Amino acid sequence: MYAKIPFPLVLRSVLLLxxxxxxxxxxxxxxxTRAAYNLANPVNTTxxxxxxGSGTMYPGGLTxxxxxxxxxxxxxxxxLDGSVVGVAGTVVLFANNGLFNTDSLQVTLPTNTFxxxxxxxxxxxxxxxxxxxxxxxxxxSLGTFPTTATSPNSFSFxxxxxxxxxxxxxxxxxTGAIGTPEPLIHNFTFVPEPSxxxxxxxxxxxxxxxxxASATDxxxxxxxxxxxxxxHQTVTTAAWRTLGQKDF
Numbered sequence: 532m533y534a535k536i537p538f539p540l541v542l543r544s545v546l547l548l549x550x551x552x553x554x555x556x557x558x559x560x561x562x563x564t565r566a567a568y569n570l571a572n573p574v575n576t577t578x579x580x581x582x583x584g585s586g587t588m589y590p591g592g593l594t595x596x597x598x599x600x601x602x603x604x605x606x607x608x609x610x611l612d613g614s615v616v617g618v619a620g621t622v623v624l625f626a627n628n629g630l631f632n633t634d635s636l637q638v639t640l641p642t643n644t645f646x647x648x649x650x651x652x653x654x655x656x657x658x659x660x661x662x663x664x665x666x667x668x669x670x671x672s673l674g675t676f677p678t679t680a681t682s683p684n685s686f687s688f689x690x691x692x693x694x695x696x697x698x699x700x701x702x703x704x705x706t707g708a709i710g711t712p713e714p715l716i717h718n719f720t721f722v723p724e725p726s727x728x729x730x731x732x733x734x735x736x737x738x739x740x741x742x743x744a745s746a747t748d749x750x751x752x753x754x755x756x757x758x759x760x761x762x763h764q765t766v767t768t769a770a771w772r773t774l775g776q777k778d779f
Contacts, residue, residue: 559666559674560692562648568690568720572646578719580622583610588627597641598721602626603702606635606713616654616715617684625654625715626703634665634702636714640721644698647721648690651703652680655711662714663706664689668696677706686717 562568569575578595589608592601602608606626613621629635640647653660660680666673673693680687691698703714 558694559676560694561676562690562692563678563688565648565650565688565690565720568646568648568688568692571692572690572722574722575646575720576723578721580610580624580717583622583624585610585612585615585622597723598719599639600624600719601637601639602629602635603637604630604633604635606630608636611715613717616652618652618686618717621717623652623715623717625713627713629704629713631708631712632704632706633712634704635712636703636716638701638703638719640698640700641723642697644721644723645694646690646692647698647701647719648688649719650686650688650717652686652715652717653683653711654705654713654715655683658683660710661706662689663704664691665702666691666693666698667700667702668693669699671696673698690720 560571562571576596576598578598578600580595583593587610589601589610592599592608594600600608603626606629608624609627611623611625613619613623616623616625624636626635638647638649651662658681662678662680663675664678665675673696676689676691678687678689691701703716705712705714
């Protein structure tokens with residue numbers, strides 16, 4: 532007889548902090564804060580632009596940590612000292628010559644990315660600036676998500692997790708008709724494809740947190756997690772075979 536394991540506290544916390552939005556390609560979870568995003572996605576690659584020179588333009592885009600950042604629809608990606616836009620001590624990336632209500636900045640993500648997020652803010656002195664983020668899986672839109680930069684002197688955050696299809700790219704623009712039509716980002720974060728070693732490490736931690744539940748227990752949270760991850764195509768073949776898919 533199997534012991535009943537309570538719904539994990541961490542998952543309850545994630546559900547309280549996140550908003551789930553149904554789409555035609557499954558579901559996208561929207562995280563309004565970095566704390567909520569990190570709780571659900573503790574292993575991330577974060578791209579900063581600190582090594583870039585202020586005022587440097589990238590007509591063909593630039594690739595950092597496997598993600599490519601480019602201006603689109605007539606805009607050009609440009610790195611800028613954050614002090615120019617009210618966030619001293621940082622280097623930001625924005626879409627020079629961006630247009631209102633037109634996708635101006637695109638981030639193309641590495642293969643098998645299922646979660647990503649970024650800091651963003653107004654490129655001018657306006658206290659708030661409406662933004663729009665559109666996620667794509669190949670040529671299929673996973674949805675367009677409006678949000679707002681809430682301060683001229685600090686960053687806001689938005690993050691996403693796709694439950695069905697990988698996120699291949701994100702397109703960003705400023706909506707409305709007043710303000711500055713050039714989207715600006717910092718600390719772009721995404722979840723890399725997990726390795727077998729990382730998955731096994733996570734599963735071991737999961738077992739310890741759930742009362743030392745055995746990884747061979749068919750009803751253990753660890754095995755349910757792996758089965759769920761396999762459905763989302765985020766588990767490597769080696770990790771899948773290690774736990775033995777025949778047992779599910």
